[in-house]
Amino acid sequence: MGLTRRRFIASAGVLAACGLARRAPGSVGQPSADTSRHFEWIEVRPGVHAAIGEGGNALLCVRAGRSALVDCKLAAFGITLRREAEAFGSPVRAVFNTHHHADHSGGNHAFTADLPVIAHANAAPRVESQFERYTQGIAQAAAQIAQSDRAGGTVRGEVAALAERAAQLTPASFIPRQLVGDSATFDLGGERFDLHHFGPGHTDNDLVIHLPGTNVLHPGDLLFHRRHPFIDRAAGATTLGWIAALEKAAALCDASTVVIPGHGAVTDVSGLRRQAEYFHRVREAVGKVVAAGGSADEAAAIDLPVFEGYEFAQSRERALRAVFEELSAPAATADPAGVR
Secondary structure: OOOOOOEEEEHHHHHHHHOOOOOOOOOOOOOOEOOOOOOEEEEEEEOEEEEEOOOOEEEEEEEEEEEEEEOOOOHHHHHHHHHHHHOOOOOEEEEEEOOOHHHHHHHHHOEEEEOOOOEEEHHHHHHHHHHHHHHHHHHHHHHHHHHHOOOOOOHHHHHHHHOOOOOHHHHHHHHEEEEOEEEEEEEOOOOEEEEEHHHHHHHHOOOOOEOOOOOOOHHHHEEEOOEEOOOOOOHHOOHHHHHHHHHHHHHOOOOOOEEEOOOOEEOHHHHHHHHHHHHHHHHHHHHHHOOOOOOOOHOOOOOOHHHHOOOHHHHHHHHHHHHHHHOOOOOOOOOOOOOO
């Protein structure tokens, strides 16, 4: 079946390559005790792992001798990510990008030569446009990691070797080639991957990736769990659309759903609701500044109880300014009903 606006079924080639057997849901696990790994790997369901560190959180699903990966970290660590993912005993056969940002798509180059990399249609031109960001990030990481003792010799060697051959990389090394629209379903050997694009939120190409059989959800950067979010207005971000996307993502969950955020600790549906509440409170407070004819500087100085305990403090002012810009625009819309 070909791609339509509402539904896409993966090609037979991808189905064969990614044939994944269904596994029963399990309880959230603990970080791996393997200290030789560069990433922190947490088994959240049997055979389903979250990879933490060096960019946005990734998801690895291992089934029947094959695996699928959601998000690829920063460019410098794509090779390391693939090696560590496949060290669980199964080759990666498909990759999904939740959106185009470099800390989620940078590692694509480690997969595009021989695997389908799947993303929303709006992601491809945005990935292509940030090619220099990828290559600059590789050079910077190589310089930093050479002076650091936090990475093992294998990782330092991988990053250094990548930096040496970075001139051979092209935009095509990063661009996802299998593109989807508003909805896509990949039936991977009995393990279903449902992809949902709920409209512009964090960007104009966000995908929420749902594994209903294992009850795991990866909403990408629609969820900064207990961290101030990056609101990418240049890439179509809108907090009004973001709230709507969070509502729809929460509707896919039940009380036992494991939610792997784009950034922050693994959580459950309450994390999605808390993120929506954050935006409601911010929009309300910034809206008062806008209504009173106040300035962006006044908005940026806002402090709210909802901010308590939040990380990424350096992003707070930038987020408030982005909301001020959004609400000051002529087409600004009133806040929808809250998510409770």
